[in-house]
Amino acid sequence: MQNSQIHAANSAPLAHEEHPSYLRHHFNSTEQQADAAGFAMWLFLLTEVMFFGGLFTAYLVYRNWYYPAFVSGSHQLNVVWGTTNTAVLILSSFTMAMGVWCAQTRRRRGLVLCLALTFFLGLVFLGIKTVEYREKIEKHHVPGFHYSLQSFLDPQSDPEVYKEYHDKALVPDMARHTELYFSLYFLMTGMHALHMIIGIGILGFMILRARAGAYTAGHETFVVNFGLYWHFIDIIWIYLFALLYLISRH
């Protein structure tokens, strides 16, 4: 209490046009505060790019070396599920963008609705991902856990996939490298899913705060910056979708 009085007394000579409660003491204006937070978010996303960049590098190297294995591996993924998930995420980005607009135009109910929809779509994405992971587990395509080469050494033993792609059998050496494909598949989609889970957690927190009207009284920075994060995860997924699901489709 006493502390804040001293701050207030101290910043008195620096004339402010407005001094709302959410303006932190070390900023001179709300504009500077929002600017700084936004800039920090972009920098954070840059670190995320570098983080995923390491995985993308590994992917590119091994895809170039073991192209046939990567093609056969990718045929094990279900393009319908992948496409559905891409649509779900893009839709969630749209609802998120609408949420930002609602916050900026101070529509509390609209904001809560948009955030709830984004939350829901995020869960749908993770649900579909779980179904896909389960398929891999059932087929023993999880590296390190009794990984099975059956589908690649003898494609006809896997009739559903064979029906669609008519893959030729891989030589044993190349077939073994499908394990690397699935390692990267689980790493990249897993890391992406982890970001989704964190995002959904933050969304839950935001919905509670938004219902109390926290973001619709002029202080929408948090929503705007979270929006950036959400769109970023969306973009990562679009790359993952192309790189992991669509390798042999030109």
Added chain:
Amino acid sequence: MSDTIVSLPDQATARIPKDNFITRENGLLSWLLTSDHKRIAILYLISITFFFFIGGALAGLIRLELLTPQTDLMATDTYNKVFTMHGIIMIFFFLVPSVPATLGNFFIPMMIGAKDLALPKINLLSWYLYMAGGLLALYTMMIGGVDTGWTFTTPLSTHYVNTNVLTTGLAVFIAGFSSILTGLNFIVTIHKMRAPGMTWFRLPLFIWAHYAASILMVLATPVVAIAIVLVALERTLGIGVFDPTKGGDPLLFQHLFWFYSHPAVYIMILPGMGVISEVISTFSRKRVFGYTAVAFSSVAIAVFGFFVWAHHMFIMGISNYAVLVFSLLTMLVAVPSAIKIFNWTFTLYKGSITFETPMLYAFGFMGLFTIGGMTGVFLGSSGTDIHLTETYFIVAHFHFVMVGGMLMAFLAGIHFWWPKMTGRMYPEKISQLAAVVTFIGFNLTFFPQFILGMLGMPRRYASYPPEFQILNVFSTAGATILGVGYLLPVLYLIWSLKYGAIAGDNPWQATGLEWQTQSPPLTENFAVMPVMDHEAYDYEWLEKQQKEQGVASAE
């Protein structure tokens, strides 16, 4: 010419200002939950010193073992763990955060005329992450340590050792996030929080150096984070990414690891260079020669620093063409480093030089960093590298840059800003002595290692052929002296907290904005928001200012 520029207030009447960032709030919680950048800097200073002495004790053990050619002090396995933990603690928990997290944290907002960093809570979070990582590293040491070398080299780290790679990896991973957050905070602060009139080319060079280092922290650290995650998964699940038997490539790990760990040495040295710019200018009473060149050379080091990582891999089977290109790029980094050294030298030319402790350390830096940098060129040219790599030459080179360079700069900075941080002077004579002792001890420790390396003594072995003993004895003796040199400042700096002379606002007659406010500063740094109306290092402005104040107080 006087032999000192120190101007202290009249000790009989001078008092430390009653209201300052240390006295404003009391109690342990007011420190642990603070968001004040100055208090966080102090937290960092204490914890970093703690880790420095742990890493130093481990270095002492290494030198003690190497006193004799046989392995007599500890088993070879233990020796492997000791040098590994020495490397990990010194690099990730001392060198990387040393200057940025303490002096940078304290003075970046003050130098640009801001009340705090842009993200004060994130700043506190970064300290907690640092402590979590550091304590986890200590815990690892207690449950048996790790022996992969600080480089986590695969497949050693993923397949062969049965020591605590995972907890160490996690510790480094967490500390990495702390570093990312610090760098991010600095960049945002420097962009968005500058006082009116503080244009980019009026910024002190300390700020430019930290800006460049922050770019490296933000861009490079995430890559080592993912590399460590991959090592952990390779080790636990055998995912195959670095495993040749599954088609993976250990070289990929080297690329990812050094993509961070080479820029990391610039993360460590650039802030130190920033300190040296401030000290050299202040104690020669001259604007830094070629301000713009020095500013841009920091940025150039950061940019070039990203494209030289493979010079750590010359003997690891990368293609000859890659070796050629990386060798050339490595030479290019020497250019901006040399620009700095030459410009500092020209700053000294015809300056009114005085020899206070920070200046002594700065001289130490200039000499030792030059040697360290130039031996880096030996290692950067692929021919000599093949002969010298993995020998004590590497160890000597690295320690000349990091201990001779960075630690000297850190100590220069600590002494230089001590009066501002605490309001009291350190005792001058004994600290000059400590600076000289450090310099002598340092040279005695590490210079023989250049010769040992040339003669072919490999690094990372607990034993060596008897003919190398004499030089090793020199080195161990030097390490002892060096240890004394490092203990002295701890003692007299703590002493000075109570008994040091009252420093006043600006004991060095320095020009930076941080000196134009009380010491120790107010929680909000400045009583009135400063306006920058002159260039950096403008000593004429300072004189005029003081004359006006003199006139005003006389009236």
